[in-house]
Amino acid sequence: MDTTILLILLQDGVMNGAIYALLGLALVLVFVVTRVIFIPQGEFVAFGALTLAFMVNGRIPGTVNLLLIIGAVVFAAEVIAALRSGNWSGMGKIFSWSLLLPIGLYLLAPYIVGKDTPLWINVLFSMALVVPLGPMLYRLVYQPVAEASVLVLLIISVAVHFALTGLALVFFGAEGWRTPAFMEGEVQMGPVSWSAQTFFVLGTCAVLILGLWVFFGKTLYGRALRATAVNRRGARLVGISTNMSGSLTFTLAAAIGALSGMLIAPVTTVYYDTGFLIGLKGFVAAIFGGLISYPIAAGGALFVGILEAFSSFWASAYKEVIVFTLIIPVLLWRSFGAHHADDEE
Template identity: 90%
Template sequence: MDSTIVLILLQDGVMNGAIYALLGLALVLVFVVTRVIFIPQGEFVAFGALTLAFMVNGRMPGTVNLLLIIGGLVFALECLSAIRHRNWNGMAKTFAWTLLLPLALYFLAPYVISKDTSLWINVLFSLALVIPLGPMLYRLVYQPVAEASVLVLLIISVAVHFALTGLALVFFGAEGWRTPPFIEGEIQLGSVSWTAQTFFVLGTCALLIVGLWIFFGKTLYGRALRATAVNRRGARLVGISTNMSGSLTFTLAAAIGALSGMLIAPVTTIYYDTGFLIGLKGFVAAIFGGLVSYPIAAGGALFVGILEAFSSFWASAYKEVIVFTLIIPVLLWRSFGSHHIEDEE
């Protein structure tokens, strides 16, 4: 192995690591706010990538119909809750984001979807289709059991993963898809040509991480999420709605997952179940930070991406085994370095 091969592998590893960093950050965010180990995070990667791929090829994505169905279920659940508690406050807002928004996107889709439509318009419309699935999923599945134990929430996440994978097969089919790169061209650095797409991915990831840092540090809603992450009961006592925090958290997780899928789709063929493996690698990165530390999770993601790239060169048949085996010593290290206390709940 010479220096040129090392630089090529490093390029692939850093780009994949940046995607895993975003997913790791999303997993940490969801866990610290809602105590949910969000295994279906990878499904939003697949939904985002496949929705964009369908639109780029002038085909109607299954997300259009899926959003209508799940939105209708959420609205029906809210109506039952309003009847049970005899409280109709907020139903207008619920109607707007669960029924009016999906219907508007459904009727707008035929005018937007075309092979001649700009890639950036397709990206924005794809995000509009996928992101609302996050808060809808939270309201439909997780909000009714928000106070359950972490183990119960984990089991529910496994069930949601299998359900979303099956829905992805139904609405997108088994065929693999790729999307065109956001930026064409190459940049010569020394003896290796780096694609412009690589720098676009790295720049987008950096901007998104900085944006999240500003959101959590400078905005009211960001501080509310931080307060909920520190102490859920205390947040409720000072008037912060944990339901609002959970819904906002899942919205951010869906946005990060969908955008990550769109960034990786030009270099990786995406199938209906591809998101699971990508999400698991983000989970390995999150484990580096103990599901609570954002910087360590980001650093772990870069390490996972680089390890995967070099493993694919030396032992491509075992690269997944090498990456996922890494979680064992990390768990042992974190176990020896943590203080165990009894869980009162």
């Protein structure tokens, strides 16, 4: 291996590691706030990438219909809950985001979708279609069992993963898709040309991580999520709604997943089930931080990306095995400093 090959592999590893870092941060965020090990995080990667791919090819994505169906189910669940409790407050807000928003996007889609539509409009419209699926998923699946044990929540997450994978096959089909690069061109750095797309991915990841840092440190909602992550019962006692925290957390996770899918779609073909493997690599990164540390998870993600790149060169048939086997020594390392603690602690 000469220096040129080393730098090429390092470029691929750093770019993939940046994507895994975003997914790892999303998994840590969901776990610390809701205690959910969010296995379906990868499905939002696939939804984001495939939605954008359909739009840039002039086809209305299946997400339009999927959002409409799930929104109707969410509204029906809220109506049933209101009938049982007799409390109809907030139904206007629920009607707006669960029915009006999907209907509006459904009616707007034929006017937006087209091969001549600018890429940034396609990205924004794709985000508008995918991100609402996050809080809807939380309302339907996780909110009714929010106080269940971590093991029960994990089992539910596995079931949700299979359900979303099946829905992706129904609404997007089995064909693989790619999207155009966000930036064209190359930057010469020594003996290797780095693509402008790589710098765009790294810059986007850096901006997003900085934005999350500002959100959690400087905003009221961010501090509410931090309080819920520290102690759910204490957060409820001071008036913070854990349902609101969970819904907001899943919204952020869906946005991060969808954006990650759009960033990785120009460099790899995305199928309806591709997100699962990508999400698992983000999960390996999150394990580095014990599902609680954001900086360690980000560092672990870069390591996973670089390891995957070099493994694909030395032993391409076993690169997935090498990456996922990494979780064993990491778990052993984490276990040395682990101590038993109840959920509320």
